Amino acid sequence: MARDFGIGFRDDHDDHISRDRWHVLWKRWTVSRGVGQPVLSGGHPSRQRRAMLDMLCQFCFLPAEDTILGTLFLLGETTRSGLRGPVRDGEITSTPPVHLACALSAVELSPDRLKGLTAARVKAALPWGVIGTRYKIARPFPVAEPDLTSMSYDNDNIRFMLAQQALVELHGCEPVDLVEEARNACP
Numbered sequence: 784m785a786r787d788f789g790i791g792f793r794d795d796h797d798d799h800i801s802r803d804r805w806h807v808l809w810k811r812w813t814v815s816r817g818v819g820q821p822v823l824s825g826g827h828p829s830r831q832r833r834a835m836l837d838m839l840c841q842f843c844f845l846p847a848e849d850t851i852l853g854t855l856f857l858l859g860e861t862t863r864s865g866l867r868g869p870v871r872d873g874e875i876t877s878t879p880p881v882h883l884a885c886a887l888s889a890v891e892l893s894p895d896r897l898k899g900l901t902a903a904r905v906k907a908a909l910p911w912g913v914i915g916t917r918y919k920i921a922r923p924f925p926v927a928e929p930d931l932t933s934m935s936y937d938n939d940n941i942r943f944m945l946a947q948q949a950l951v952e953l954h955g956c957e958p959v960d961l962v963e964e965a966r967n968a969c970p
Contacts, residue, residue, distance in 0.1 A: 788806075788942055789808070789941075789942025789943050790808055790918050790925055790942070790943055790944075790945065791808060792808070792811075803832075803836075803946070803949075805936045805941070806942070807913055807915075807936070807941055807944060807946050808944070808945055808946065809828075809829075809832070809945070809946045809947075810828065810915070810916075810945050810946065810947050812827065812829050828947050828948055830844070831877065831879060831948050832946075832948065832949045834879035834880075835877070835879050835908075835910075835948075835949040835950075835951055836910065838879075838880055838908060839880075840879070840880060840881050840882045840885050841878070841880070841881055841885075842881060842882070842885035842886075842888070842889060843882060843885050845882070847879075847880035847882065848883070850904075852904045852957070853903075853904035853905045853955060853957065854880045854904065854905050854906075854908065855880055855881050855882070855883055855886065855902065855904060855905075855959070856870065856878065856880050856881065856902070856903050856904075856905050856908075856953065857878065857881055857900045857901070857961075858870055858874065858876055858878055858900065858901050858902075858903065859878075859900040859901065869901060869903070869956075869958040870901055870903035870905070870953060870956040870958055871956060872953065872954050872955065872956050873952060873954070874952070874953045874956065875911055875912075875933070875950050875951070875952050875953075876950065876951060876953060877914055877948040877949065877950050880905075880908070883964055883965065883968055886902070886961060887961065887965055901958065902958070902960065902961050902964070903953075903956045903957060903958050903959060904956075904957045904959055905953045905954070905955060905956050905957075906954055906955025906956075907953070907954040907955055908951040908952070908953055908954075909951060909952045910936065910949070910950075910951055910952075911935055911936065911950045911951055911952040912933060912934050912936050912938070912941065912950045913933070913936075913941070913944060913946035913947070913948065913949055913950060914931055914932070914933045914946070914947055914948040914950060915931060915932070915934075915944045915945050915946040915947045915948070916928065916931060916932075916944065916945045916947070917932050917934070917940070917943055917944050918943045918944070918945065919943070920943070925943070927945075931947065932944075933950060
């Protein structure tokens with residue numbers, strides 16, 4: 784439904800629950816805790832959103848380790864730039880952080896999961912925006928654009944987005960080797 788300030792759900796009695804702190808409207812999802820397998824390329828949207836904004840490990844969902852070296856991220860094709868090579872400052876990603884132990888466990892379960900991924904320690908992951916469906920104003924109802932798009936929180940058109948994933952901007956990036964990280968972690 785179109786509003787003066789953007790889109791919203793028809794049943795707006797719980798509209799405030801469907802919005803984040805930037806007033807972006809989020810797609811509604813069902814929750815089935817304990818069902819499914821971890822997926823590096825996405826996972827459940829509300830879980831991804833919480834992991835990104837609270838810096839939780841994407842596998843175990845506990846707070847990510849924030850050491851003097853930074854927080855560990857495994858990045859690949861889910862970055863906005865399509866990441867080819869080392870993680871750079873200013874990289875935008877929808878991939879939540881990981882614990883070293885969780886990353887190593889995931890790799891043991893399926894070594895193919897590391898193909899195309901790059902590990903980095905990151906000093907700061909700042910909220911940047913969302914990935915979602917952008918709507919165009921039309922009568923009688925707004926019309927969804929066919930492709931998902933990313934948009935920053937400072938873009939006025941974000942009020943016409945139905946968000947599906949949170950994005951953060953990475954700063955203080957230092958590429959690391961997971962095998963070397965594991966060696967250094969074990970005395």
